[in-house]
Amino acid sequence: MNSDILNFWKGHDPGRIAFEHDGYKITYNNLAGNIAKRVTYFQQIGIREFDHVALSISDQMDYIEMFLALWCINATIIPIDFQISPSNFWKIIKESDTHYLITNNIKYFNEIKRYDFQNHNLKKVVLIGENKIEVTDVNFDENKISWLAEQKNTENSGFFILFTSGTSGDSKGVVLKKESFINNVHKVISYTELQDTDILLMTLPLSYSFALSQVCAHLIVGGKIILSVNNVYNSLTLFDIKEKKVTNYSATPYFYETLVKELEAKKEAMDVGNLRFFMNAGGYINPTIIEEIVKRFSSVTFYNNYGQTEACPRISYNRFDINTTDFKGVGKPLAGVEVKILGDDGMEVENNTIGEIVYKSEDLMLGYYKKNVLDSDQYFLSGDLGYISNSNLVIVGRKDSILKINGRKVYKNYIENSIFELPYVSNVKLKKERHSIYGEYFCAYVVPKDSDDNHTIIDKIYEFCKKNFNSYERPKKIVICKEIGLSSNKKVQLRL
Structure with missing residues (x-):
């Protein structure tokens, strides 16, 4: 499974467009060459298999090429949202045992001497400029090993670590197995029937597990990915979808809520051209919103996914179209996933009874960095509330969305x-x-x-x-x- 993403260009037409970004088109052949060059450079500056490499790059195309190059080296990749605060940024660098920091943010590069890195792993900071690359050495502790290296059950397929605040606001490093991640991606390819003719419009942040999953899925099948430079999340996106002949688009519930309200106000139909499906990219979505979407776009399917970063990230999905009559729920669990509902006493409840969703998945994370390694046979407490009705999992909300009055x-x-x-x-x-x-x-x-x-x-x-x-x-x-x-x-x- 791991080799799928390493060799995604093999078997595809080398002249086929892999990415379109800011007016530029990059073929699969170009992409392979760019990644190979980055692999060579990263190895020259000392990056090796299992080294922890933090990646904070604002340019989307550079980010993807570097991410895939680090995947080829089998480094442990730590994607960081380039818009987070400096204090949170450096906290992640220290907590993740980062060996190499790669960034195009000169502020981080210049601030390196201001932070206390006593008893740390950081070896080098690499600044990616427009015309040159600068490397600064850091006085790291040669005797300190990473938390991952201390674990006895690490795997050769490698890992990447996504830091998520969740609902508590406390940053947690979710350690994902690369093999499990790709396994989950293949399930998405299957239920959405992705093909090499599919075109994805990507507006989600690429440090987000769902976005990475969508990008990898399209690369594996030989599809095309358009990296949007428009930071808008309303009906204007539909013009891009039509003009660029997009076949699928994923967004958070906020986009669909905004879209429905705008379309109600305009009282006019919108043409989405070749679009095959919309997809919910995470979080609870009002069933009424889904119903309005499929009514207004009768040729389009809507996939309502349920997932968490910890699950790599999909757990279940439901498919809705113009013939659907019941728009509730996120469907049955994916293959290799089991879901139960627990009551306040920790015991499994009957169907149609609300409780906490717990799941066991073959794609479950290794654990939270520096906190725990999960037993692959244990059920994971999702923190979400829901119930099961006729084998359909229905999300009610987060546990903290309940009040007891x-x-x-x-x-x-x-x-x-x-x-x-x-x-x-x-x-x-x-x-x-x-x-x-x-x-x-x-x-x-x-x-x-x-x-x-x-x-x-x-x-x-x-x-x-x-x-x-x-x-x-x-x-x-x-x-x-x-x-x-x-x-x-x-x-x-x-x-x-």
Whole structure:
């Protein structure tokens, strides 16, 4: 399996376009040559198999070529979002036992002497400039070995480490086996029926496990990947999809929510040309949104995936089209994956009973870096809530999306979905907040659609909640927002 990504260009037409980026087209033959040159250079500066190499590159094409070159060397790759804060950046460098840092951010290159790297692994910092490459040596501890090297069950296929904040905000290094990752990619190729004629439009950050999975899937089948330079997540994306003859597009729920609201306002059909399918790239999505998408784009399939970075990343999927009548759920688990629902007592519950989703997967991560190595036979606690109905896994939300008010459970997504469907609401997100006397409650952050003044909209929402929710379910505060946007890793941010 590991060789699939190392030799992806073999068997493909060498003249076929592999990537299109910022006006440039790169054939599979060009890509292979560029990667080979980078492999040679990386080896010349000392990078060897199993060395930990952090990669923070803002140029998408450079990033992919370097990522694949490091994969060929079988280095342990640590992709880092180039938009994270300097303090978080250096924290990851130290926690991941990085030996080599490759970046095109001159600030990181210049700041290296400001940080305390006592008892660390960092050997060299490599600055990738427009016309030259600079290398700085760092005084590392020659006797210090990485946490991975200390483990007895490491594999020759190698690893990469993705740092994710999750919902807690605490950075965790998810150690993924390359072989398991590629195994999971092949499952995606199978259920989406990817072929060499497929064209992917990529707007997700490439340090994101889902984005890496999609890129690798298209490389393996010999497809084409368009790396978008437009940082927009609305209906304008549809013009790119049509113009560039894109056959599949993946996005977070935020994009689909925004798209549906914009299309409702425009009251006009949008042509998406050759598009075969949309795909949810992670997170809970309102079933009403999926239904609206397939109704408006009747020739397009919608894949609703469930996954986590820890799962490499897919766990299950569901397929929806114009003939679908029930838009709930993320389907049955993929081959090699088992899913159960546990109650508060840790025991498995009956069908149609909400509890925590736990899963066992052949593609599960090795563990969290410097924290644990998982038993391949154990069930992993997802932190997500859901239930199983007629073999269909239905996601309810994160465990922290539940509040207990005087012993009664309140589900965030149920309330959020209901408010979202109001004709005068453009977008809404609920957040848990705490009152010093009354405890936890939900605050509804709302982006209005019409021109009513804020007080009128707030009054309308309060009245709707009073009629439709139990008293303990109602948001206790409503705040009007200008926009609900996305952070660099495509997570929701509120802009008041």
